[in-house]
Amino acid sequence: MVDGHRRTKWRTEYIIESRELAPAVLPTGRIVASGGYPSRGDAPFAATIPPGTYPMYAWVAVIRRRRKEIDRRNAALELRISEAPTVSWEMALTEKQSIDSLDTDDDYFGFAVDSGCATMTDAESCEALWKWDFSRFESVYIPRPLPDKPVPGYVTAVVDPATGANLSVVGSGWGDGAYPTFIGRDADGGISRFVADFMLLS
Numbered sequence: 001m002v003d004g005h006r007r008t009k010w011r012t013e014y015i016i017e018s019r020e021l022a023p024a025v026l027p028t029g030r031i032v033a034s035g036g037y038p039s040r041g042d043a044p045f046a047a048t049i050p051p052g053t054y055p056m057y058a059w060v061a062v063i064r065r066r067r068k069e070i071d072r073r074n075a076a077l078e079l080r081i082s083e084a085p086t087v088s089w090e091m092a093l094t095e096k097q098s099i100d101s102l103d104t105d106d107d108y109f110g111f112a113v114d115s116g117c118a119t120m121t122d123a124e125s126c127e128a129l130w131k132w133d134f135s136r137f138e139s140v141y142i143p144r145p146l147p148d149k150p151v152p153g154y155v156t157a158v159v160d161p162a163t164g165a166n167l168s169v170v171g172s173g174w175g176d177g178a179y180p181t182f183i184g185r186d187a188d189g190g191i192s193r194f195v196a197d198f199m200l201l202s
Contacts, residue, residue, distance in 0.1 A: 001059050001076060007201055013064045014201060016075060021056040021170075022156040024079055026122040027163040031079065033092070033181040033196050036117030036169040037137060038126040043094040047183055049191055055080045056120070058151045058170050061200055072152050074170050075200040078193055079120050086184035086192045110178035111196075117141075117153050118172040118179065120196055125167045128160035141169055173198030 005016040029049040034042035059076040062069055091099065097109050111118070129137065140157050147154055153171030158164060172179060177199070184193040 009201070011065065012070075014075075015062045015064065017060050017062060017150075018078075019058045019060050019151045019154075021058055021151065021154065021168050022166060023053045024056045024121065024168065025053050025158075025164040025166050027051055027124040027160075027165050028122055030123040031092075031120065031194055032123050032126055033077075033120045033179075033194070034111045034118065034126075035113040035172075036115045036119055036141065038119065038121070038129060038167075040130065042111060042126065043096065044123045045092045045181070045183075045194075046095050047092065047191060049081055056168060058154065060151060072149060073173055073198075073200055074152055075173065075198055077118060077120050077170055077196040077198070079195075080193050082186065082190065082192050084186035084188075084190065084192050087187050088185045089182050090185070092181040092183045092194060108180040110180045112178050113172045114176050116171060116175040117169045118196060118198070119167055119169050120181070120194060121167045122165050124163060125159050125165040128163075128165055129167060132159070146171075173200040 001016050003018050007014045029051045030044035032042050032044045057078040058074050061073050061075045063071040141155050156168035158166045181196045186192045
């Protein structure tokens with residue numbers, strides 16, 4: 001995706017804009033993509049990155065009809081590892097997943113969303129969050145009303161003060177579903193980014 005990308009579908013125009021979020025603090029470099037409240041069944045991807053702090057971006061679709069903005073939805077969530085150009089893409093897989101087990105080229109592995117929100121974070125953040133009771137999670141991550149601009153549904157907080165690990169939640173496209181994550185690689189084969197695709201424009 002690039003800023004300003006436009007697509008027209010059913011007389012509706014989608015204009016893509018990037019929005020920088022709070023940097024992701026990743027104490028282990030083991031990445032988990034999940035619904036807004038990660039479950040213990042959400043395993044980290046097999047591909048890892050060095051621990052550190054990395055930029056995070058939401059790619060927001062500004063939806064217009066008859067030249068008037070009618071909605072905003074998140075098209076993708078990007079964890080940017082480097083500024084090197086991405087030359088190839090692959091599906092992000094956990095240790096127990098294999099491309100060979102998919103039936104067709106159109107099949108994919110995706111994380112489940114049933115709350116209309118999604119996150120991409122460190123496995124350490126998930127471990128820390130599981131020590132919270134749900135009322136604490138709700139008070140932090142489910143404000144009333146939920147923000148809709150400039151990034152729909154965006155809330156972020158530090159979940160582990162000891163490491164600084166944080167967790168940022170955004171609205172997931174049209175809402176609930178199963179969404180794939182892709183790994184971009186640079187010319188040397190290094191990981192340049194993880195991108196969760198909310199399949200808004202599919």
